[in-house]
Amino acid sequence: MKGYDLIIAGAGPAGLTAGVYAARAKLEVVLCEKMLPGGQAATTDLVENYPGFPKGISGSELMARMAEQAEKFGLNVESKSVENISRQGDLCLVKTEDGEEHPSKTVIVATGAEPKNLGVPGEAEFKGRGVSYCATCDGPLYQGKKVAVVGGGDSAVEEALFLTRFAEKVYLIHRRDKLRATQLLQNRTFENKKIEFVWGSVVTEIGGGKSLESVVTEDVKTEKISELGIDGLFVYIGTIPNSDLFEEDIKRDKRGFVITDQDMATSIEGVFAAGDVRSKLLYQIATAVGDGATAAFAAEKFIEQG
């Protein structure tokens, strides 16, 4: 059984940056990723606020570049998911999906977060047949059609704007009468004639035949029920962290995000967390990259102090 200095779980911006730093520092390191490298960031159409790209860059291209850079420094990336992390004596033990157990001096958890579901009737049934969590992936299917986006944060607003490239009409259904998204994005949305707001409403049911045909909405104040005829529904109501990997208790916040100190150390010795899985103020590619660099450096120091 091979022992590592560092095992990184997850190949989003945080994991890949940690990989660049660790491989460049010549640590014995492996990165495990259950899917293709890139994480959620790779599904973003245009990244406008990552420094160094004044014209913006597509999420998939940015992530492909990060993966290329990590591999250039010799990072070994394995296509398997990490199932369990525990502490055994002086080492961490990482169990992967193939049942293998890998001892490592340190671990960086960069497993990110995934989209929250609405949890209403019809959602599971129409997933992939009208219900989507990725406008970049599925938006082009709705050329000339009517779609709705649920949510009021940066993701909902950004993706509603993206969908106006294809759809003839984009409804933005939000449970309050004020958006949470940053002002710049809000202004763009208000100026876009294809976007119509459905304020103070929640989706209570999703219906259709072979594919999605309509959603039922409820006004949260008046409880008035309405039906909206649409071809696609894009759900952007926040994320839940992929933080269920630990055998022993790890400190998490109320929403399940892993709590770290400023050096990305978690409450389990030798285990660090970086990126969207971590409890923090700002969830951005730029902050994930910073987390990844700090976590890799802190892991290196932890090993040196042995």
Ligand code: NAP
């Ligand atoms: P978010 O900021 O948590 O927003 C989630 C939205 O969904 C909120 O408007 C919330 O309503 C609504 N919501 C939550 N649960 C709901 C439910 N059950 N039913 C209906 N609506 C519900 O999530 P996000 O937009 O995915 O963003 C996550 C993080 O990534 C944020 O920190 C964001 O700034 C960042 N991000 C940044 C960019 C960018 O800078 N370009 C792009 C995307 C994401 P309330 O407002 O009423 O709570």
